[in-house]
Amino acid sequence: MVDRLLGRSHGDGQPENPNAAVWAHVQQARNLKRPHTLELLKAMADEFVELHGDRLFGDDSAIVAGLARISGRRIVVIGFQKGQDTEENIRRNFGLPHPEGYRKAMRVMELAERYGMPILTFVDVQGAFPGAAAEERGIAEAIARSVGLMTRLRTPIVVVITGEGGSGGALGLAVGDVVLALENSIYSVISPEGCASILWRSSDQSQAAAVAMKVTAGEQVELGVVDAVIPEPGEGAHTDPAETARLVRDVVLERLDVLGRLSLDDLVEARFKRYRAYGPYTVAERPAAPPERVGITDRLRGLLTKPTMPPFPGTRRTGPSGREEV
Amino acid sequence: MPVRLPFRPRRDAYPPDLWTKCPGCAEMLFNKQLDKSLRVCPHCGHHFRIPAKTRIEQLVDSGSFIERDSDLSPVDALGFVDLKAYPDRLMAAQLSTGLRDAAVWGIGNIGGRPVSMCVMDFGFIGGSMGSVVGEKVARAGEAAIADRIPLIIISSSGGARMQEGTYSLMQLVKTMGVVERVKAARVPFISVMTDPTTGGVFASFAVVGDVNLAEPNALIRFAGDRVSSGTISEELPAGYARAEFWFSHGFVDRIVARAHLRDEIIALLGFLIAPPLNGSAETPQAPVSRPRSFLSALTGALTGENVAESHNGETGASRGEAPRG
Numbered sequence: 155m156v157d158r159l160l161g162r163s164h165g166d167g168q169p170e171n172p173n174a175a176v177w178a179h180v181q182q183a184r185n186l187k188r189p190h191t192l193e194l195l196k197a198m199a200d201e202f203v204e205l206h207g208d209r210l211f212g213d214d215s216a217i218v219a220g221l222a223r224i225s226g227r228r229i230v231v232i233g234f235q236k237g238q239d240t241e242e243n244i245r246r247n248f249g250l251p252h253p254e255g256y257r258k259a260m261r262v263m264e265l266a267e268r269y270g271m272p273i274l275t276f277v278d279v280q281g282a283f284p285g286a287a288a289e290e291r292g293i294a295e296a297i298a299r300s301v302g303l304m305t306r307l308r309t310p311i312v313v314v315i316t317g318e319g320g321s322g323g324a325l326g327l328a329v330g331d332v333v334l335a336l337e338n339s340i341y342s343v344i345s346p347e348g349c350a351s352i353l354w355r356s357s358d359q360s361q362a363a364a365v366a367m368k369v370t371a372g373e374q375v376e377l378g379v380v381d382a383v384i385p386e387p388g389e390g391a392h393t394d395p396a397e398t399a400r401l402v403r404d405v406v407l408e409r410l411d412v413l414g415r416l417s418l419d420d421l422v423e424a425r426f427k428r429y430r431a432y433g434p435y436t437v438a439e440r441p442a443a444p445p446e447r448v449g450i451t452d453r454l455r456g457l458l459t460k461p462t463m464p465p466f467p468g469t470r471r472t473g474p475s476g477r478e479e480v
Numbered sequence: 481m482p483v484r485l486p487f488r489p490r491r492d493a494y495p496p497d498l499w500t501k502c503p504g505c506a507e508m509l510f511n512k513q514l515d516k517s518l519r520v521c522p523h524c525g526h527h528f529r530i531p532a533k534t535r536i537e538q539l540v541d542s543g544s545f546i547e548r549d550s551d552l553s554p555v556d557a558l559g560f561v562d563l564k565a566y567p568d569r570l571m572a573a574q575l576s577t578g579l580r581d582a583a584v585w586g587i588g589n590i591g592g593r594p595v596s597m598c599v600m601d602f603g604f605i606g607g608s609m610g611s612v613v614g615e616k617v618a619r620a621g622e623a624a625i626a627d628r629i630p631l632i633i634i635s636s637s638g639g640a641r642m643q644e645g646t647y648s649l650m651q652l653v654k655t656m657g658v659v660e661r662v663k664a665a666r667v668p669f670i671s672v673m674t675d676p677t678t679g680g681v682f683a684s685f686a687v688v689g690d691v692n693l694a695e696p697n698a699l700i701r702f703a704g705d706r707v708s709s710g711t712i713s714e715e716l717p718a719g720y721a722r723a724e725f726w727f728s729h730g731f732v733d734r735i736v737a738r739a740h741l742r743d744e745i746i747a748l749l750g751f752l753i754a755p756p757l758n759g760s761a762e763t764p765q766a767p768v769s770r771p772r773s774f775l776s777a778l779t780g781a782l783t784g785e786n787v788a789e790s791h792n793g794e795t796g797a798s799r800g801e802a803p804r805g
Binding site for chain 1: 551552553554555557558560561562563580610611612614615618640641642643644645646647648649650651652653654656657658659660661664679680682683684685687688701702703720721725729730731
């Protein structure tokens with residue numbers, strides 16, 4: 155199974171351990187020396203004014219937001235910021251954002267909408283900070299509202315996944331008209347470690363989880379979640395941040411030109427439709443569909459063709475916690 | 481032991497699990513009695529998890545619920561295999577629950593008012609949200625907008641379904657996109673969080689209701705134990721991330737015991753009324769005395785009620801605030 159998956163996505167047919175190839179990709183995406191938002195901006199923007207604070211609680215240094223001038227254009231840039239060394243990482247909470255980060259992002263995105271500036275986001279985050287401080291201040295609410303806001307913002311949004319696109323924490327800044335990804339980046343619903351510890355009940359299986367979730371940028375393009383891959387120079391983005399920034403800038407400006415030609419109504423409608431359409435499902439064919447007015451109980455029972463005794467209301471299943479039979 | 485006699489065949493249909501041990505107080509509870517108390521322990525008030533269809537039966541006017549899209553079925557788009565192949569997990573869950581995926585949605589009446597309702601079922605792969613669940617939530621929201629009836633979502637979910645990869649993550653956007661439209665249309669949205677509401681479900685539609693209700697002691701949390709203990713090490717206090725925790729931190733409006741949930745929803749719906757589409761106050765008013773069939777209630781929601789303010793209190797009182805049990 156794994157061979158088949160990899161055969162399709164890589165096709166090089168090398169006899170090396172296929173899990174290892176994907177895992178190397180994950181490691182590359184996590185490379186501390188990869189350029190993050192501020193490094194990319196330094197190379198691609200003529201001017202950048204960072205804005206701080208969510209006006210509610212504080213300022214989150216794991217997410218940076220501000221006004222940039224890139225090739226003469228005014229663009230609001232928001233992105234995750236990991237540190238490049240231990241000291242900076244401690245200051246930036248290892249790039250794990252608290253709710254304040256997303257609330258700052260929302261505030262700045264609304265600014266962009268009001269002043270007619272397009273939004274560019276850089277996504278590189280393992281996930282939102284999973285500790286109590288983030289939880290009790292409503293990290294879930296902050297992410298939900300940020301995602302909701304981005305589905306309806308009346309200004310073009312371009313998302314670039316530059317490293318790790320990890321779970322809801324990444325998604326909070328990753329809803330856009332165009333979603334791009336650097337070649338060595340990853341995008342997943344949960345970190346491979348988290349997936350392995352839940353589904354395999356062992357974090358040793360992170361490599362298998364990474365393969366199963368199809369985390370690589372190329373695979374995400376095949377799934378249609380990412381629109382296009384931006385190639386990285388040389389051995390990876392960390393070897394030449396300036397060239398990486400130039401490649402990113404060219405693609406982003408090109409995409410913004412295309413988006414700028416759409417009316418805002420069409421833009422927002424197209425963005426909504428894009429996300430509305432995600433996720434495959436089928437409509438199961440049933441022998442003799444029952445008429446619409448049949449109660450739900452009958453319909454559900456009709457689905458259940460297994461010859462068991464009729465379930466008692468509410469006693470159908472053993473709850474996860476402690477029902478004992480006597 | 482049941483005696484097998486030809487004239488008492490019903491004995492064969494007795495379930496082997498007549499009793500349930502309450503995880504809250506370790507009391508042995510007779511299942512029939514537990515069902516009568518809406519699967520809440522009469523001794524300690526522990527709220528057992530209940531299947532979606534049981535939840536619907538408890539909330540809607542008897543026989544008024546019409547399920548929609550029960551035939552939507554999940555697809556294994558990634559060819560996902562962990563310890564078990566995803567299609568096998570789906571098959572097992574479908575057999576044990578009788579559902580095709582972890583949510584049921586449809587239109588029903590609550591206290592005589594039509595609502596669009598989506599209920600998640602924890603028994604189906606932990607109530608996890610894959611493409612089908614996201615689609616059903618979205619369709620429930622769209623039906624609420626189209627019919628201008630309230631949207632009620634009862635969450636019970638471990639979060640996004642890992643086996644569908646980033647497609648599951650995209651369901652957060654899909655559902656939030658629709659919820660934003662529900663709000664823009666000024667259609668009421670009541671979110672009920674039950675045990676458990678975690679991960680991507682908590683971080684999308686469940687937390688942004690016009691009114692957020694929660695069942696007592698429900699686990700509500702963004703980062704699961706296994707996720708956060710693997711990533712950071714931090715001691716968590718007892719009662720952490722339970723419904724009462726969220727109430728005190730301001731993310732839940734009311735904690736409602738299961739026995740009162742229906743009445744609470746009826747009372748809230750008496751206040752939250754979708755205004756007419758064009759915002760015109762001159763819309764002709766339907767006669768208030770008309771018997772409330774499904775259709776007339778619908779027309780009422782579309783045109784009447786909120787027009788004349790003098791009727792608001794009256795209709796709200798007669799319709800909304802049924803005596804509490």
